[in-house]
Amino acid sequence: MSASTINIGLVLFPGLTQLDLTGPAEVFARIPGANLQLLWKTLEPVTSDRGLSILPTTEFSACPTLDVICVPGGPGQIELMTDDETLDFLRRIAPTCRFVTSVCTGSLVLAAAGLLSGYRATCHWSSIDQLSLLGAIPVNDRVVRDRNRLTGAGVTSGIDFALAVAAELAGPETAQEIQLQLEYDPQPPFHAGSPRTAPHAILEQVSTKIAPFIASRRAVTEQVAQRLAPSHPTEVR
Template identity: 55%
Template sequence: MPRRIGMLIFPRLTQLDMTGPYEVLARLPDTKVELVARTLEPVTTDRGMQIVPTVTYETCPPLDIVMVPGGPGQQDLMEDEAALAFLRNQAAQAKYVTSVCTGSLVLGAAGLLKGKRATCHWAAIEHLAPLGAIPTKERVVVDGNVVTGAGVASGIDFALALAAILDGEQVAREIQLQIEYDPDPPFDGGSPKTARPETVAALTARLAALSEERRVVAARVGRKLGV
């Protein structure tokens, strides 16, 4: 039987959170990647792209790796009992439970990050603590069988790190070369550590309303979890 990786997709996800890791993990030997959603209807991302699921919560086979991407729709997912039950059931027998960007908040809402080190998008990482996780500002964080990646583009780094865990460094290196992942960004500012202060301030202000929504949901869910 091939290894099975399931990526949860949902309305208003950020597609690169999912498609970056997909490009890496779908190249692993003897591996099948499923796109899991409530129904088989196309899912519309936060930027209007439509992605077609391959299985539903009910038809998804047992997974070896569960992965949750992030995006603005993550707040709704944090209180979606059907999605959370799916994650809990799959995580109970999966070898690895993983996420990219604000997908870690969904794992936290499912009660899967209590006492675990985890990362998230820099503008949302503070919301992990109310869910019982230990916020860790690193690009990829591995804590036992929980692997989390930071914001959006870090999904490729996350997937390569996970590929090395699953099939060894040589396989991961070959995939990295195959997809020519050799970052050379035009600006040295893809992180709050390197971005200009005025750029960080402008983006923080732009994201303030979304961050407040996430804070409220995380606090409410954390109370339900007894954190």
């Protein structure tokens, strides 16, 4: 495959989880011909949920077309779901993208824009059930592809997701080269990275700690679902 330019845009927003963005960005930037753009309303620094500041490279208004659009997740995703400027940008850019993608709760933002209606998708384990409120079909897999929609589950799955996208764009061999360059060979010290493997007591503790936040996210998801209901149809590709 030739190394012609591949325009890949990742959406920045205040309160994002930086690894949702920087994990995929590290993979995407190694794809031959990749032109990576970090997108936001302005070029002012954007602060992540843990305090890391990231500089956008391109404003929404200056981004005419993309091959890939990717929306990360994080606590700031809640406000983004009712942010008309961001949702309108996603609706404008998606129809000409080769792939419309997300990591973690970024899939809820895509769904809020009406871009996952009728599509299988995944999300962070704590909020995956909310996808169905917005017309998507929740799937508990680390990476889910449905036609030209690719979604990754929580945070660290963004690397798996990005390698899957790299394989689609540049072929499996190139994706494997990138994986080796990154020495991506996970061997976690604990088997606690998923509700399916975590000790029950750990799962209960984490679920209890995050319950108030998840409830606030769900409340906004339900509001968005009501707003989407009358005009839910979205072109399926």
